[in-house]
Amino acid sequence: MTGTAMNDLPMKPLTVLLVDDHEGFINAAIRHLRKLQWLEVVGRAGNGLEAIERSEALRPDVVLMDLAMPEMGGLQATRLIKTQDAPPYVVIASHFDDAEHREHALRAGADNFVSKLSYIQEVLPILEQLREQRGHE
Structure with a gap:
């Protein structure tokens, strides 16, 4: 295939698992992220234990992880997710x-960190960069 023909193929969407114990925060993030046609939110979790389980089952490209959650926080969950085969990119x-x-x-083991005060403004460039990197693999 020529380079041009390769570029014409539709790219598989970047898959994301959202992890946060506040339903309102997850819903707001989904409202923003669903506008991106090249991204698919494949799951959500309300704590670190659920995040580990869903990451293993869903195999997302990216996990957007809250730091402070009940049962298990984002730091411990990140450590464990990063031990999975082909672990996802994790943003705390x-x-x-x-x-x-x-x-x-x-x-x-997090790959990046963003402030919740400017979440979408900080997360979008990270996701766009990951999408670009995948397009050149």
């Missing part, structure tokens, strides 16, 4: 946007 989101929380997230 938190209202606590400071160097210490960012450092803890990265040490836990």
Whole structure:
């Protein structure tokens, strides 16, 4: 196939698992993300335990993970998700946007960290970059 013919093939959507214990936050994120035709929200989870289970079952490209949740928080869930075969790209989101929380997230294995105060503005460029990288694989 020529390079042009390859580019004409429809790309598989970037798949995302949303993890947050606040239903309103997940619903707002879905409202924004569903506008992106190249992205598909394949699941949602309300805590870290559910996130691990759904990540293993759904095999998303990306997990958008809340930091603080009941039962199991985002840091511990990220550590465990990153041990899965072909683990997803994990973005931790938190209202606590400071160097210490960012450092803890990265040490836990997160690939990126965003503030919940500017969630969509920070998440969209990350997702767009991942989409671009996938297009060139």
